[in-house]
Amino acid sequence: MYVASARPRDRVRGKVPGTVVALGAVSLLTDVSAEMVTAFMPVYLLFSLNMSYAQFGFLDGLYTGATAVLRLVGGHLSDRTRRHKAVAAAGYGLSAVTKLIFPVVGASAFGIGATLAADRAGKGLRTAPRDALISLATPPERLGAAFGVHRTMDTVGALLGPLVTFLLLYWIGVVAGPVFVVSGCFAVVGLIVLAAFVREHPAPAPSGPKPSVRAGLALLRGTGYRRVAVASAVLGLATLSDAFVFVLVQEATGAPLSLLALFPLGTALVFLLAAAPAGRLADRVGRWPVFLGGHVLLLGVYALLLLAPGTGYWGAGAALLLHGLFYAATDGVLSARVSALVPETLRASGLAVVQTGQALARFASSVAFGFLLQYAAFGTAVHAAIGSLLVAVLAAWWLTARGSAPHGDASPGSGSPGGGSQQAQDDAAVGG
Template structure:
C-alpha cells in the first residue's frame, strides 16, 4: 500500500505552531521572575494571573470552534488567534505595572483559545484519513520542538543581554511575527472547510455532538485528570536536588522526548489502521502505562537520575497520547462540526486540568509531595482499563 505524503499545509501549520511556541516559552520561562523581581508581585498574584490565563483560553477555545463551523472558514480565526498572541509580545517588554502584564497575558491566552480549534480543524480537513495520525503527530512534534527551543533561547538571550528580561521579551516578538507571515501568505483555506457556510449549520448543532465524539472527549478528560500541570514536576525537581537555576531545563528535556515520540507514534497508529487493527487502543494503553510509571517514579524520586527517568516517561506518555486524541476527534466528528468538536475537546480538557491541578495541589499540601503522583498513577490504570474495554471506532470520516 502506498502511503500519501503529509500535506504541505500540515507542515506549514506545524512550523507556525513551532514558532509561536518558541515565542511563548521565551516569555513564560521568565515571566514569573519578571513579575516577582521586576514588578514586585507575590506568589498569590502570580498564581492568579496563571489561573486567569487558563480560564480565558478554555472558554475561547470552545467558542472559536463553533464560529469556524458556522462561517465555514477556519483560517481567519486562526490568523486572529495567532495575531493576538503576536501583539501581546509587544506589551510584555513595555509593561510597567501588573495590570499591563495581565492585559498581555489575557490577550495571549485569548489568542491561543481562538486559534486552537480552527487550526486543528484545518489539519483534519487537509489530511486524508489514512495518514491522520501521522499528521496530528507531526504537528504535535513540531509544537513540542518549540517548547524545547524556547527556554533554551531564553537562557541564551539572558546571557547575551546580561540578564535584561525586557530585551528577551523583545526578541520573543520575532518568531511570533514570522509565524503570522507564514500563516497569512503560505496557508490557504482548505476547500472542504468552506462547505459549512450556508449549509444549514445551526448553533444548537454544536451542542449535539455524536456519541463517539463525546466518548473521545470523556476519555481525554480522564487522561487529563491523571496528568496534572507540569508545574508539579518543577516543584518535585527541587525536592530531587535540582538547583533553581537549572529547573527550567526540566521542561526542555520533557519537550525533547515529547517531540521525538509524537510523530513516530502517529505513523504507528496509521499502520495499525491500514492493517485492519484498532489504530488507537494499543498506543493509548502504552501511553497510559508510561504515565502510570512516570507517576510512580516521580512520586518516589529523591535524586536527579531517578527524577529525570520519570520526566522521560512523562514525555513519552505525551507523545503516545496527545496527537492520537486529536486524530480521534477528527475521525469521529462529522466534517461540518469538526471545529465545534475540537472546541468542545479543548474546553473539556481545560476544565478538567483546572480541577485536577486544584486537587493535586490539595493532595500535595495535605499528604505530601508523593500523594498527587500516586493518585495520578491510580487514575492512569483506571483509564487503561477503559481503553482496553473501548469498542473500536466507527469508520473514519473522509
C-alpha cells in the same frame, strides 16, 4: 459515527499534505514564542517576584484555562464561515500582541494575569480551526501520522523556546523585557508565514449538520464522542501543568535551580523524537489505547518525584524522558481520535468541545494543586497527584471500555486496504 473525509486531490501516498507542513512551520515559530514565556514564568514569578505556590497555581491555571471559552468560539466561527485560516490568524495575532504587552505590566500580578489570559485566549481561538485545517486536508487513514508530523514541527519550536530563554537569562540576567520582546518577534514571524504560505482551498459545502453552537454541543449525544470527551476531561483533572512538573522535578531531584528554564527543552526534545512514531503507532494499533498509555507514563513521572530524591541530573533526565513520551502519546493522538468521530461540517466545533473540557479541567487542577502544595507537605501533595491520576486512568478506561469489543481498537493494520478503517476500529473502542 461520522468518519473523517478528505478530497481526492489531497491523497498523497506516503506523505502528508503541504498544508500540514506549512501549519507545522507556523506552529514551530509560534511555539518558540510561547515556550519562551513558559520557561521564563516559573523563574520570574516564584523566584523574582516571590509569589506563593497558591498564587502561582492560580496564574498557571489561568494560563491553561483561559483558552476554554474561546476554543468553542473559534471552532464555531470557523465551521460556520468555512474560513478556518482567517479564524486561526486572529488567534495567532492576539497572542503575538500580548507578548509586547508583558513588559508594560511589570510586576503587577493583576496585569500579568490579564495578559496571560489574553495570550491563552489567542491560543484557544486558533487551536480548533488549525487542527480542522489539518484533518480536512488529510486522508482518514493518515490522521495520526499527519498530526504527528505537525506536532513534531511544533515541538522543534518548543525545543528552541527554552533554549533562547536560557541564553537570554545567561547573558542579561532575570530581566523580563528582552525575553518578551524576542518572544513577540517570533510570534509575528509565525503570523506572517501563516498569511503567506498556508492555503485554504475553497471547496463545495460538504453534506452534514449545519454549523451552530447547538449542533456542536449536540455531538455529545453520540455515545462514542461523549465518552471520549468526558474521559479526556477526567484525565485533565488529574494532570499537573508543565510548570508545576518542572518545579517539582527540580525540587525533588535537587538539580541546579539555574537549569529550571531548560527543563521544557528536555521534554520537548523527547517529544520531537517520539511524536511522529507515536502517531503512526496510533494509526496502526488504535488511538485511544495509545492515549491512555501516555497517561500511564505520566504516572511514572509522578512516581519518580518520590523515588528519586537527590538524584540530580539522572533523576531529572528520567522524569523529563517520561514527560516527553507522555506528550508524544497524547497531544496529537487525541486530535486524530476526535477528528474521526465528527462530520466535516462540525470538525472544528467537535475538536473545540473536547479541548475546552480539557482546558477547564486543567485550570481546576492547577488551582487545586497550587493550594495543596502551599499548605501541605511535598510528599502529601505528590501522593495526592499520584492517587488522583491513577483513579482518573482507571475511570477513563472503564468509561470508554463499556460496550466495546474485548480488544478495543488494537487491530494491527487498521486503515490499510481491506483491513477495516481506523475510524471503525476506534468507534468500537469507545462504544460509539
